[in-house]
Amino acid sequence: MPEKxxxxxxxxxxxxxxxKGIVWHHSATADGPGLNWAAIVRFHTSYRIDGQIVTAEEFEKRLKLNQGKSFLKPWKDVGYHGGTEWANGQVVFHWGRPLSMIGAHAGVKGASNQFNEQYLGLCAIGNFDIAPPKPEHWDFNLRLTRTFMEAFQIPASHVIGHREVFDKLGVPRQKSCPGSRWDMDLLRSEL
Ligand SMILES: [Zn+2]
Structure with missing residues (x-):
């Protein structure tokens, strides 16, 4: 048995x-060699239309003209409570929004916001639809998950991937997050 x-x-x-639990996400973007977390923070705290950052002026204009599908105003902080990424040859952890604040990562429109209220959100930078996390990143995420589990007495069964939020709410999966190559059963078995 390897050491936990x-x-x-x-x-x-x-x-x-x-x-009560933890929801894992991926950024679905490439993890460049330097720090990428700041770009995610900037994204979540900007005006966005259909996944693109826009100015406040453009946002208001296109909202009036109904030019776009998804309109998001800046959030108070990045949607996740923390994230992990490769930076300059090693895996690092970044704090996100405070642990006193409900998340903005696992809401399902028209269904429920309970996973934002009860489960903290962690995001691993990378696109794990393309390839699984590298062993060092996977191991780091395991260690981080165990740390939060211990602090809040969270059982492994309450460590889920974003895509499993939809399963738990009984609605069709809208995302593969944290990536189709990220095996959640394996993660839980290794916690
Ligand atoms: Zn997600």
Whole structure:
């Protein structure tokens, strides 16, 4: 049995919501050699139309003219509570929105917001529809997950992939997130 390693991430449970679970995501973007987390923060805190950042002026104009399908105003903070990525040859962790704040990562329009309210959101940068996470990234994500599980007494069965949110709500899967090559059963078995 390999040792169940954790990460040394300080978590103040007294200033957090009572998280019942964890939802893993991927960015579905390439993980470049430098820091990519800042781009995700910028994306979530910008005006967006159909997945593209636009200015406030363009947003208002196109909203009036109904030019676009998905209109999102800037969020207060990045939608996830944390993320992992390769940066300059090693895997690193970034904090996202505070653990006291409900997430903006697992809501299902017309169905439920319960997974934003009860499950914290973590995002691994990369596109895991193309290939699974590299072993070092996978291992890092395992360690990080164990750290949050221990802090909040979360069972492995409550560690899910974004796509499994749809299953739990009984609606068709709208995403493959955290990637079709990311095996959630394997992740849970290794926690
Ligand atoms: Zn996702």
């Amino acid at each position: 390693l954790k990460l040394n991430v300080p978590i103040d449970v007294s200033r957090s919501r009572p998280w």
